[in-house]
Amino acid sequence: MGDPAPHLDTAGLTLRGLTKRFGTHLAVDGIDLALSEGEFFCLLGPSGCGKSTLLRMIAGFEPPSAGTIRLGGQDITGLPPHRRPVNMMFQSYALFPHMSVAANIGYGLKGRPRAEAAARVDGLLRLVRLDGLGDRRPETLSGGQRQRVALARALAREPGLLLLDEPLGALDRGLREETQGELRAVQRRLRTGFVVVTHDPEEAMMLADRIGVMERGRLVQVGPPAELYRRPASRYVAGLLGDVNLIPGRLGPASPDGTRAVVTVHGTVRATDGGSSPAEGAEVVVAVRPESVRLGAEGLPATVLDATFLGDRVRRGLRLPDGSALRASAPPGDGPEPGAATRLSFAPADAVILPA
Structure with missing residues (x-):
């Protein structure tokens, strides 16, 4: 299984000059960003602006071409994904269909004492309001319930930072709005730092403490939702945030x-x-x-x-x-x-x- 992730002081995430090139294409261009402990941060922008690539570099799935990633003051730029106190939740959820809900949530807890792992799973089921459904299979759940299973599984190992790539993109509008509130409520209770990628400005404004607007690989404005909406720095930001x-x-x-x-x-x-x-x-x-x-x-x-x-x-x-x-x-x-x-x-x- 490899070495466990190091125990870091996860007080904040700091990116300095983070850059990613794919051949001649500059996907992420010198990102500087600092996030505080427990912050809910949204990366907002259209498809192809570099936001998912930036998220994958923080997770360790893409090596940066230049720049550094620091968590809690320690450099994690060269650490593989399993050595980072970071977890990532994908839009597809990637649940195991042959496993129960409880087994899906507890998958990352292998190696822990059985009683400890079971208690952790039970606590997460209550946290995401799925208590009593631990024996069900994912295909018997609604889309919103499957999203909550994926969230609980991503939180099982108590990451210092949770990364979410379009986590609500597969849900219809009504369920999406309901689940946005649940996602924000879970984050507030845990005070775990969340970084969410989205192309939906309403979703970003509802969820985020701060929003980072991306354009062609660059962060063009960062700030609280109300500030970006009322005081956009460019026509691009103004149009992206609403009519x-x-x-x-x-x-x-x-x-x-x-x-x-x-x-x-x-x-x-x-x-x-x-x-x-x-x-x-x-x-x-x-x-x-x-x-x-x-x-x-x-x-x-x-x-x-x-x-x-x-x-x-x-x-x-x-x-x-x-x-x-x-x-x-x-x-x-x-x-x-x-x-x-x-x-x-x-x-x-x-x-x-x-x-x-």
Whole structure:
């Protein structure tokens, strides 16, 4: 079975310059990242951005081309997977169909005293709310229950860090939302560090303490979900995290309150500097979420194209005089009907200036 994993102080994970090349293809490009103890961290990005490759390097399944991986202050870059206090849960779950649920969970506990292993399995069954189902076979369980079996098995050896690659991707939408809450609840009870790969921004925002957005092998922004949603650092991040309006214009002077004027073809608006600090006169865009757009008697002129009822919200499509389209979202109630002329505005704190 090889040597056991070393007993490390797993206070945090630190990546420095982590890079992976496949021939001439640069899959992961110099990642620097530090995670704290017990943090729930999500790597978010589209397929092919390098997030799964990064996860596999942390697990030890892919050797890095350059850089280091430290856990609890100790370098584990060269350790094989079985020597790392890290475990990985895959989207397929990879449960053994011929084994019971309890046997699947206890598979990694071979070599431990029987009573100790049985107690650990029983505790994990209770943790993931599968107590009483230990004798069942995986094929008799629902998709959400099989996901919980895989989670319990990944936690059986008490890893200092659990890595999850699209763990909820095989579930339908309703079950996926229910299981997201269960996954977060388990992590909070255990305070084990979780690193989850996902391409679903809603899932990342629901689960994570912090999100790392990846683009073409690089981490382009890291922060709490609310910060990334409200203060994206680029058009890419803004679009990835949800529906966003982008209003082009030229940057005007700063105000004493820290906002900047942006001169559009239809009038001047004020917004918060996104941190790039372009020079006055530079071409920029103002990023504003549909729920921050207000319709009324002030602001830029617009025509209402349509109104779609979405239960707790009504989404209105708008057209500016130059033909550009925007969206506004508000609770149901009185509002302009399709075909009506209106004006749109937003608070400067709800809009971010980004490079064009």
